[in-house]
Amino acid sequence: MPPKARNQPNYYRASLGLKDQIAPAVASDYHSPLVDWMRANGHRLDIANLSFRLAKEFGFCYGVDKAVDMAYEARAKFPDSRIILTYEIIHNPRVNARLREMGIEFLSGSLKSGLSLRDIGPEDVVLLPAFGVSSPELERLRATGCVLVDTTCGSVVHVWKRVERYARDGFTSLVHGKALHAETIATVSQAQKRGGHSIVVRDREQAQVVCDVITGRRPPEDVLAFGEPSFSKDFDPARHLEKIGVANQTTMLASESLEIARMVGAALEERWGREALPEHFRSFDTICSATQERQDAIVELVESGELDMMLIVGGYNSSNTGHLLEIASRHVPSYHICDSGEMLSAGRIRHKPLGAKEPVETEGWLPAADKPLTAGITAGASTPNRAIGETIERLLAIRGIPFDPAELTAS
Ligand code: SF4
Incomplete structure (x- = not known):
């Protein structure tokens, strides 16, 4: 998890104090x-x-507002430093192209400049996007000694805390999301940080497969057909679907996320009985407001x-x-x-x-x-x-x- 202190000399988690200065440029853009x-x-x-x-x-939204402001503030605060974004700051080509015009370089994605993690040093400023980065990536960036400007949205951090708690209590995190979306990659990394397990389901159809495995209507291997990025390392569907905590990528269709949570709860109830359900099922709607x-x-x-x-x-x-x-x-x-x-x-x-x-x-x-x-x-x-x-x-x-x-x- 990020440090608790909001802003430290080489770690910024909130405004860099230059909002008034950058407001005209943001408005004009x-x-x-x-x-x-x-x-x-x-x-x-x-x-x-x-x-x-x-x-x-x-x-x-409030998260994008904050991320864009922090990127402009970083440019204003460190005019002579190399500033590097790990990935698109948000999913909008105009905003990312504007940041590149401002001299901000990209580590990955369609605007990547060819830099790699090995090129980053203590003199660099690295911006983390609104949907966050995975826990191992954050550790690698920290090890470079660079200045980190972390624009991760508070609503995303809220999901991370939820899945961390699931992992701590021995629950597998079932995340309704897209397995290759940057936010979901970051979220499952939080679930896996201390050896916890996770599974990503894209939609109701995949959730139904999981439910059928839980209730014994399908063999456990059917879940593995979702493909590698959907699972934590060594995920065993015969063992790791016994205790499930449901969460979701913050931007999914809310009605579908609620339906998936209901389906998983019903399957676990059928498998373990109503009285034992609290020991096997947790759910928290993490769609952002x-x-x-x-x-x-x-x-x-x-x-x-x-x-x-x-x-x-x-x-x-x-x-x-x-x-x-x-x-x-x-x-x-x-x-x-x-x-x-x-x-x-x-x-x-x-x-x-x-x-x-x-x-x-x-x-x-x-x-x-x-x-x-x-x-x-x-x-x-x-x-x-x-x-x-x-x-x-x-x-x-x-x-x-x-x-x-x-x-x-x-x-
Ligand atoms: S989690 Fe919600 S508020 Fe935060 S950046 Fe994403 S869409 Fe915006």
Whole structure:
């Protein structure tokens, strides 16, 4: 675990004390006066025959706000030092590209600069991303003597504490998440730190396999088909599914996480009996409040019956954005785009459909320009408001509707 002291000379876990200094740069890079105006005016904008409805909760969450601020503060505090990010600070290409423009180097991911851990020394400043790093990686970084600026979100640390406790009490941590997602890798490393075991389940289908093994309807080996990254070392499904504590990646679909916890609890009750259940089952909903609020807000919007389509803006590798798409697409045609440039024309859009690995191009996504259109809009927790404002302006432009945001926001 990180040290208890909030900020020590070579370890920063909270603001570096330069928030006022960096605020103008952060605002200029990511804020949107148009989005601020909509927020203050009923979350709607109606121009000619095009209407927008903005979700009540959208965009940057408290964890992302903090991580971005700390990265800008680190740049301001250590102007002459090499600053290295272990991975993307959050799952948004615009934010990561901006940090690279500010001279911050990346150790891994699509922006990696070729540096390795061996190149890092006490004179370097290393930024840890909002979803944290695994426990062994943190130890290796500490050993370099570098200055650590740890932006790990408090809600992620909260999950770590939960799975650590499961491990201490002899429970296997069953994590609803994506086994290769940086946050889940970090979380299971906490469960495994003192020899504890973990299993990651991606969805209800995998949870059902685990439940069937617990109740004896399937052989234990069936669980191993999930593949290596889903298990702790030496995981034995015949022994390590007897006592289970459920947790989840903070950005999963809340309804699915709750259902998985219920399924596992029911299977353990069937196996061990109701009275013995507390000795075999623990569960704690670790979906963060920001994820929950964004999911609740999109449900409200798509169930309003007002929308012809939904636009969801966010990085294509953003888990929470993908879940917003999952909710919306049950109700209206929905498009997950990483930015406004994906709306190629009135006839063509590039977007990432539900369950797809890569974006695709779709024709005929907009009704004819003379037909009224009401578009819902929201954004994942790592998407800056500026990307939302640009999406609105782009849609107006490709429908041929003149619009000057400066006139609106000045009124
Ligand atoms: S989505 Fe939740 S856990 Fe992730 S950074 Fe935001 S507040 Fe923290």
